[in-house]
Amino acid sequence: MQAGKIESLHQSLEVIYKKIDYCPLKDLQLTFFQMVYVIAGHGYLNINGHRITYKTGNLMLLTPNDYYNFEMEETTEFLLIRFTSDYVNRYQWKNICEIECLLYYSTHLTGCILRNEPDYPLVRSIIQALLHGIHQDDLYEEDLRMHYVNALIVIAARNIAKIKPAHLKVNADKRILDIINYIQSNICSPEKLKAPVIAAAFGISDSYLGSYFKNQCGETIQHFIAQYKLRLIEHRLQFSDRRIHEIADEFGFTDESHLNKFFKKHRNVSLSQYRKDVAA
Template structure:
């Protein structure tokens, strides 16, 4: 399958086209595509959905996607690398991690909140206008707008039910998930008895209720969520193993390595060594306009 590459940390451009210029492709970067005008169908990982004005799609490096356009369409496209995310000091780092790695099961627009739809629309319109700024001012302005869009997208992805959650899951289940995510670094608050007491349930009922709502045990969910965050730290931070162990409440490096190896089959050090090294390129912002 053809693969598109970029060595830039951030690219932002406006596109007006009648046909998708790249079909059935995979990227080595992340891409946000916002629909300014037009309609058609969007296919990602064998899922096909209709799109319209205001939709925002996220494509990750592991996704295979293309657009089937019904007439002329206008898009704002934001491409960003892992390095761009790693180098920016996010205050809500876990939300950004969720945005990057745990949204590929979403086949539709990542914006689900109506108020955020209006905000993203205003930001995208401003981003379009910002491409006309003089270069000396343009880069900082564009980066601020892009970062605001990323945070809003992350916020919306965070409130979408995880892949295995029953579509009919009730509000209490979502509250339990929020509690687990909030306290994932505090093992003493993630004990079954503690969670059950917090939500006025018996430990036995909590276990059966959670499995019924999510098709996995509460212990499995906690472990898999913690593994995802640890993987993120290994990929996007320079923290040492003992620092990651401290952050997530493990007694020492040996304890976290046993936990990680049980789930991933390798130690944290070997996992980090397997990650591809980002080439030392200058941070570049490319702004271009193309038309069909």
């Protein structure tokens, strides 16, 4: 192994236990997702030029193309859960569109991705079950491992979803959080994202909805919807082989031309050119 080595996965899912006190390699590059649970120990995770502290009980998520290495302050026990994009795509998630995007865009988070306090003991119990399974060869152990990992993926996604607009008020009320969740859950259904429909769903006037959203989030509701949709479309262009017309159908655009016009307006580049640029 040499510094800067690209790490690849030879199967769609791996669960690995490691106990280490020194990581000599720098800037390892991933080609897969890697959830890192800290069983014991503390130190630093260097990822994409950022230095983040870690400690016992933290769950961190690294994504494809991330560069990373660990600096241990003391001997650390990790459980590494590694899975490919294909693994995520094959499973029949109820909200696959949102889960994919949340996982890919998690790298702006700092350190532990857990934001929901009750999830800490839940994650800890799943980790213990996975650790137990590593040393067992019982009937259905592989199926159990997949179910445990899938549960962790959903827990990770719902915690990442709690990271809301950058300018969202710290003391934002529950209704604005519910509106944001509604938008994210219905991002592929344009009819449900019209202001009168959203306003009716939450019992407020559509004239008030606009000013209320901007006051709470620091941006217009139209801008938030467009940017969230663009992130998903960029994800499709970069990480999937779906054709443009398939992406247009998925997000409720009338045709390729309609989608291309929307994308070019916001990104100043065509869909095909964007796909070429990210593949270069």
